[in-house]
Amino acid sequence: MAKNRHIPYGYKIANGKTVVEGQEAETIRKIYSQYAEGLSYKKIAELLTESGIRYMPDKPEWNKNMVARILKNQNYLGTAKYPAILEKGLQKAAKQMAKPYTHTESPDIKMLKPLLFCGVCGEQIKRRLKISGEERWYCPSDVKHISVTLTDEAILEETEILQGYLAENESTIRIRKNTDNQIDIGIIRMQNEIDHALSRTEVNTAELQKTIMELASRKYAFIQDANEGEELKEKIAQLSNSPLDCELIRETITQIQLEHINFTAVILNNGQKIPLQDAEKGEIHLE
Numbered sequence: 001m002a003k004n005r006h007i008p009y010g011y012k013i014a015n016g017k018t019v020v021e022g023q024e025a026e027t028i029r030k031i032y033s034q035y036a037e038g039l040s041y042k043k044i045a046e047l048l049t050e051s052g053i054r055y056m057p058d059k060p061e062w063n064k065n066m067v068a069r070i071l072k073n074q075n076y077l078g079t080a081k082y083p084a085i086l087e088k089g090l091q092k093a094a095k096q097m098a099k100p101y102t103h104t105e106s107p108d109i110k111m112l113k114p115l116l117f118c119g120v121c122g123e124q125i126k127r128r129l130k131i132s133g134e135e136r137w138y139c140p141s142d143v144k145h146i147s148v149t150l151t152d153e154a155i156l157e158e159t160e161i162l163q164g165y166l167a168e169n170e171s172t173i174r175i176r177k178n179t180d181n182q183i184d185i186g187i188i189r190m191q192n193e194i195d196h197a198l199s200r201t202e203v204n205t206a207e208l209q210k211t212i213m214e215l216a217s218r219k220y221a222f223i224q225d226a227n228e229g230e231e232l233k234e235k236i237a238q239l240s241n242s243p244l245d246c247e248l249i250r251e252t253i254t255q256i257q258l259e260h261i262n263f264t265a266v267i268l269n270n271g272q273k274i275p276l277q278d279a280e281k282g283e284i285h286l287e
Contacts, residue, residue, distance in 0.1 A: 115250065116256055123139050163249060164239075165276075
C-alpha cells in the first residue's frame, strides 16, 4: 500500500528541521517553468513520468493532481516553517497562466484558427486569451515550436501577405487534378476491356456489367476532380479582390503550417502542398 507524504514535496527533515530537498526542489522549479510556458497539468505529468522522476519512491507515475498540488502550494515562496524554493517571478508567471481565459476572438481569427498547424510536429496550434487581453498561441506538443511573441495581429498580417502571394502567382501554381497519365491510361484500358468483351461471341454478362459500372464511376470521379480543380483555381484568382478575405482563404486552404513565428507552407483544398520558404524569390515548389 502506497504511503502518504507527511511533508510537502520539495522538503525533508534533517536534524529535526524542515530543509529543502535539492532534487525535488529542481523538479518543482521545472514544473512551474513548464506551466508558465503553457503546458497543461497532464502534459507536465507525462513528461515527469517519462523522465523517471518520482513523486514518491513507490510512485513512478505522475498524474495531473500531483502537478496541481505542487502548483497550488504557497509554501514554496517561503514561510516560517518552510524555506523558500521558488523565486517570486517564477511563481507569478505560473499564477498568471492559471488566470481564467475568455474565448473572445475576432471573426477573422475564429476563421483562421482551425487552419493553423505546427510545421515542426503537425499538431494544431492552440490559442488562449487572458483577461488582460493578451493572446497566447502555442503548440501543445512543445511550446518551443511557436514563439511566445506570436500575436493575432502577426497572424493576420502574414495571412494577408500569403493571400497576395497566392493571387499573384495563380498562373504559375499548378492546380493538381486527376488528369495525369496513370488516370487516363486506367480509363482507356477499362474501355478497351469492355470493347473486347463486346466483340466476343460469348460474353460474361455479370463481369461486363461490373466493369462498365466501375468505368462509369472512374469517369465521374475524373469529371468531378476536373471541376473542383477549376473551382479552386477560380477562388485563388479571387484572392486579389480584397485586402484580407478569411472566408475565401478557408475555401481555398485546408492547412497553414508555421514554425516559431513564420508561415512555412500551405496545403490547398486539393491536397497540394506549397512550401513558402522561397516565396520572396518568386519560386514555387510543389509537393
